[in-house]
Each structure stands twice: as C-alpha cells, then as structure tokens.
Amino acid sequence: MSAPARPWNAFHIDRVGNARIGFPARRTMLLYAYVALGGALGSILRFGLNRWLTTLFGSALPWGTILINIAGSCLIGALAATFQGAGSSTPNEVRQFLLAGLCGGFTTFSSFSLQTLDLLQAGEPGRAALNVGLSVALGLTAVALGFMLPGAVATVSRSVGA
Template sequence: MLVTVYVAVGGALGSALRYSLNAWLTPLIGDALPWGTILINIAGSFVIGLFTALFAGAGASTPIEMRQFVLVGLCGGFTTFSSFSLQTLTLLDAGEPGRAVLNIALSMTLCLIAVALGTIVPGAVAALSRSVGA
C-alpha cells in the first residue's frame, strides 16, 4: 500500500512538472509542432533510462518505493512515452526486434486512432441525442 502512495505522489509531481514546463516552453519555441510535448517526452525517456540504469547499478539496495516513485510515478506522470520507450528498448535488448517494431507500430497507430475517436465521440453522442429527441 505504501508503494501506491509513492507512485501517486510521484505521478502528481510529474504531471504538475509536465504542465508547467509545457506552459513555459510553448511561448518560447512556438506551437507549429507540439515541441513542448516532444521535448518533455524526450526528457522523460532520458530520465527513465537514466534511473533504470542507476537503480540497476545500485541493485537491491534501492528501496522499491524509490524505484516506483521515480519510474512509475514521476516519469509516468511526466510522460508515459518514457515507459513506452523503455519497454521498446527492453524488447530490443532481449533480442526481440520484431516485437519492438510491433510495439512501436501498434502504440503509434492505435493511440492516434484512439485520439481521433476520442475527438469524434462527443459530436456523435450529441448528434444521436438530437436525433432521438427529435
């Protein structure tokens, strides 16, 4: 149960950091592309890789709460792309390039479709409720 608290606190901090950093970066670098998000995803991927290596070097001496706070909470709240990147690298390191490519293809394709569907659903529900109520 204590690990869940650490993950929740880390997630809150990561989310607040993502929001603040994006709000600061966007006026500086523009919004022709979501540069703030891209940079945050890159930074989060770097941080999850760095801490994974650091924690592996420290072995069992790193408390599980600390590992979960950083890797799941902080990095997960800051960017889930960091988890995706770590998982893809893990597949590559395990000698599974096909699964790594499939992970990339499925994640990118299905997440883009999900975002598109998420933007369509409210309008579809409103149109349906208008036609039922008419």
C-alpha cells in the same frame, strides 16, 4: 483452540470492531501513495514546463510535448539503468515513486520507450517494432476516435430527443 490463520494482506475486523489491514496491505497502499505523489509531481512538472516551452518556441509544432517526451525517456532510461546496476539497493518505494510515478506523470511516452528498449535488449527486434507500430497506429486511431466521440454522442442525443 487457536485462531484461524489469516493472510497478512487481508482486511479484517478485530475483536473490538476496529478495522485493520495486515502489514503487506499497508505497504501496498503506501506504495500506491508514493506512485500517486510522484505522478502528481510529474504532471505538475509537465504542465509547467510545457507552458514555458510553448512560450519560448511557439506553437507551430508541439515542442513542449516533443521535448518533454524526449527528456522523460532519457530520465526513465537513466533511472532504470541506475536501479539495475550491480549492488543497487534502492528501495522499491523509491523506484516506483520515480519510475511509475514521476516519469509516468511527466510522460507516459517514457514508459513506452523503456519497454521498447527492453524488447530490443532482449533480442526481440520484431516485437519492439510491433510495439512501436501498434502504439503509434492505435494511439493515433484512439485519439481520432476519442475526438469524434462527443460529436457522435451529440448527434445520437439529438436524434433520440427529436
């Protein structure tokens, strides 16, 4: 009698009670680790560069954020083009470390910009415009609502406690 088939990505306990994770699940976990490492590196780069640019240009406008978003958009575009090139054999782990991790941690604006370019290149200018409009309008609305949320919670807390 043969053992029941298990999907390779399943978590299971072997005969002696050791927890095991199948090969694809290990690869998926490793991929998450690469993205997390890239994200941490991108965030550290963004933080340090933003501080330096603010001391260089002042804070009348958020030049650090503006320049980082532009640089991140340029970087993710260059990397995406490189990875899509004919014969690109860049491993998925490297692509995800750089695109989702490093660029995502450096700036999420770069992902938004790449997705908008993808829509334009796919001949979808209306969807690209909708992506821009919704992202900017809803992003600003979400920031405004988030900004107001602590005050609203404090007001409700005072009312309930009174």
